[in-house]
Amino acid sequence: MNPDAHPRKRSRSLVDGLLEVFEKQIQHGQLEPGDKLPTEAVIMAEQGVSRTVVREAISRLQAAGLVKTRHGIGTFVLPPQQQQNRAQLDPATITTLRDVLDILELRTSLEVEAAGLAAQRRTPSQLEAITAALERMRNNSGDESGAVDADFQFHLRIAEATNNRYFGENMNYLGAVMIPRTRVNFAKLSGGSQSEYLSSINREHDDICAAIARQDSDAARAAMRMHLTNSRERLRKLHQQSGGAKAD
Numbered sequence: 001m002n003p004d005a006h007p008r009k010r011s012r013s014l015v016d017g018l019l020e021v022f023e024k025q026i027q028h029g030q031l032e033p034g035d036k037l038p039t040e041a042v043i044m045a046e047q048g049v050s051r052t053v054v055r056e057a058i059s060r061l062q063a064a065g066l067v068k069t070r071h072g073i074g075t076f077v078l079p080p081q082q083q084q085n086r087a088q089l090d091p092a093t094i095t096t097l098r099d100v101l102d103i104l105e106l107r108t109s110l111e112v113e114a115a116g117l118a119a120q121r122r123t124p125s126q127l128e129a130i131t132a133a134l135e136r137m138r139n140n141s142g143d144e145s146g147a148v149d150a151d152f153q154f155h156l157r158i159a160e161a162t163n164n165r166y167f168g169e170n171m172n173y174l175g176a177v178m179i180p181r182t183r184v185n186f187a188k189l190s191g192g193s194q195s196e197y198l199s200s201i202n203r204e205h206d207d208i209c210a211a212i213a214r215q216d217s218d219a220a221r222a223a224m225r226m227h228l229t230n231s232r233e234r235l236r237k238l239h240q241q242s243g244g245a246k247a248d
Helices: 009-027 040-047 051-063 097-121 124-139 144-160 165-178 186-190 194-213 217-242
Strands: 067-070 074-077
Touching (some): 009 040, 009 051, 051 144, 051 165, 097 165, 097 194, 097 217, 194 217
């Protein structure tokens, strides 16, 4: 098997380690129901991990039904009775390329409409947030962790620009795990150029942002569908090449 089919082991081990820290704190009462988790910046400083690792660990805590994130306020430990209502989708179970393909299908059903609604409803400040995330992606092209975080933020800001909180909540629930390159290094696995891959991704994101900026709903939907379809096609080819290899 191609060794590059496992490009994210170190990142995943950091996520697992941070997840274990929080689970123990909750189990041992150091974090009680209603307590607010430290900010991302504090967790990064205390644990020595990246923002992407923090966000994926929190996403997995949410998937486990241990915490709930309130947008703009913070992440809070849930009471035991609410913790029993565990979510069915656990990012920790997304281990194969087939799994990531399935997530892309789910994203398509959610994000195509989100892009159209964002084009209709976005405010100037929301457009600025989308554009800022896009610029961060370009500036972090050499920093995989930073680029993945910016990629997630780009899609999250679009969901939030629908001004329908359920779009944003679902995107937050999926977390950065929904970005394929958190699981797969497309350029390495396909033997292609990283710069060519990033150039393609940037063009697709540019098209989405431009359509939202000019408030063209049909174009925004089409651009988002094209982006996710292209991502799925890139991944489908890798899935065939690897024979269903694990994604990380």
